[in-house]
Amino acid sequence: MNKSDSERIAGILSHFGYEETDNEKDAELLIINTCSIRQLSADKAYSQLGVWGKRKKTNPNIKIAICGCVAQQDKEGIKKRAPYVDLIFGTHNIYELPSLIKRIENDEKVCAITNTPVVCDQNDFEIKRKDSVNAWIPIIEGCNNFCTYCVVPFTRGRERSRRPEEIIKEAQNIVKEGFKEITLLGQNVDSYGKDFEDKNITLANLLRQLNSIDGEFRVRFVTSYPSDITDDLINAVDECDKVCKYFHIPMQSGNSHILEEMNRHYTKAQYYEIVEKIRKRFPDVAITSDFIAGFPGETEEEFQDTLEAMEELELDYSNTAAYSPRVFTKAGKMTDKFLPEDVKYERLNRLNEKNREVCLKSNEKFIGRILKVLIESKTEKDGKTILNSRADNNKIVHFEDSTKNIGDFANVKITKAQTWCLYGEPV
Numbered sequence: 147m148n149k150s151d152s153e154r155i156a157g158i159l160s161h162f163g164y165e166e167t168d169n170e171k172d173a174e175l176l177i178i179n180t181c182s183i184r185q186l187s188a189d190k191a192y193s194q195l196g197v198w199g200k201r202k203k204t205n206p207n208i209k210i211a212i213c214g215c216v217a218q219q220d221k222e223g224i225k226k227r228a229p230y231v232d233l234i235f236g237t238h239n240i241y242e243l244p245s246l247i248k249r250i251e252n253d254e255k256v257c258a259i260t261n262t263p264v265v266c267d268q269n270d271f272e273i274k275r276k277d278s279v280n281a282w283i284p285i286i287e288g289c290n291n292f293c294t295y296c297v298v299p300f301t302r303g304r305e306r307s308r309r310p311e312e313i314i315k316e317a318q319n320i321v322k323e324g325f326k327e328i329t330l331l332g333q334n335v336d337s338y339g340k341d342f343e344d345k346n347i348t349l350a351n352l353l354r355q356l357n358s359i360d361g362e363f364r365v366r367f368v369t370s371y372p373s374d375i376t377d378d379l380i381n382a383v384d385e386c387d388k389v390c391k392y393f394h395i396p397m398q399s400g401n402s403h404i405l406e407e408m409n410r411h412y413t414k415a416q417y418y419e420i421v422e423k424i425r426k427r428f429p430d431v432a433i434t435s436d437f438i439a440g441f442p443g444e445t446e447e448e449f450q451d452t453l454e455a456m457e458e459l460e461l462d463y464s465n466t467a468a469y470s471p472r473v474f475t476k477a478g479k480m481t482d483k484f485l486p487e488d489v490k491y492e493r494l495n496r497l498n499e500k501n502r503e504v505c506l507k508s509n510e511k512f513i514g515r516i517l518k519v520l521i522e523s524k525t526e527k528d529g530k531t532i533l534n535s536r537a538d539n540n541k542i543v544h545f546e547d548s549t550k551n552i553g554d555f556a557n558v559k560i561t562k563a564q565t566w567c568l569y570g571e572p573v
């Protein structure tokens with residue numbers, strides 16, 4: 147979502163005469179778009195501001211801006227720790243940028259943080275997409291779930307869906323421009339449309355509409371909330387040949403008590419049922435997940451359930467993290483239950499080890515199979531051109547083929563599996 151926001155910010159800036167530079171040292175305006183999902187990301191943002199602050203001492207004409215979730219949640223902290231920052235703007239204020247930039251150009255210090263979005267038609271601005279193959283489309287922003295560890299409802303606000311007509315128009319333009327993959331984004335993507343009165347506006351129906359756009363391209367959607375995956379959504383994925391057979395469904399913990407403590411609205415058994423249902427319908431599907439190690443109060447036995455779930459569910463890949471307390475959240479206040487850092491990181495190491503094991507197993511299943519892939523980039527190695535591609539089920543596949551280019555689809559026979567990727571040959 148942040149990368150997508152950055153592309154929108156770059157588009158707005160180019161509309162007002164700014165050009166992107168490859169060399170940061172040439173920049174007259176420096177913007178850092180921040181993430182606060184874990185403390186480490188927030189710390190990195192402050193450290194980058196520190197570097198830019200030193201540069202501003204030698205070149206006071208430089209303007210420095212910070213946006214994203216750290217800006218949204220910690221404007222006072224930024225003013226105190228980095229008083230040289232010219233502009234702080236929140237996740238809801240991106241489309242106010244043209245007027246904000248004018249104000250800092252007039253040497254004003256500006257802080258624009260609102261708790262509700264500044265409304266605009268997003269199609270009014272060009273989007274400077276970084277990638278030439280995949281294009282992101284945010285379809286819903288914010289979250290109503292309030293998982294006890296998560297800061298997103300506080301930084302991105304409540305769920306707000308974009309109108310389907312606006313999304314379809316953006317998708318049609320993307321396809322016309324030659325992009326081959328569209329990724330629909332939402333913190334809770336399967337909640338799409340729930341905030342509209344028209345109950346026909348759902349993710350399933352949006353996928354059906356996107357599928358009917360002419361052209362050779364494919365569609366993904368992330369991130370799904372386990373208990374929000376409806377039968378209609380599964381049916382739509384099945385019906386739509388352009389929609390990838392891939393689901394990213396964070397489980398977070400394999401233990402029902404911890405899930406309750408996290409305020410996740412499903413049990414371990416219900417998560418298993420969802421995975422089984424999807425696997426039954428799409429035998430080649432890839433299901434990826436997210437897990438937190440060392441949630442406050444998690445016992446060793448409860449953590450063992452997470453390891454077991456990762457293995458039993460044969461998850462294709464998982465993002466993992468040690469629990470990181472976040473301001474405003476309920477879990478962040480459970481200080482008496484916090485686990486020592488060494489316990490959290492020791493569990494994270496075991497979780498990562500299990501992740502590697504199950505990923506390799508998942509990849510080995512594809513040896514000898516033919517996968518349809520989309521070529522995303524090329525690497526020159528030892529005089530050979532290696533094509534780096536992604537299969538419909540999100541597996542990364544490397545192969546050699548001098549006849550193909552970035553953005554082409556290809557059929558590849560898988561010959562070798564490693565933990566994070568597959569190797570193959572064109573067929």
Ligand code: SF4
Nearest residue numbers: 289291292293296298
């Ligand atoms: S569903 Fe996701 S974004 Fe929403 S509160 Fe939970 S973890 Fe955060």
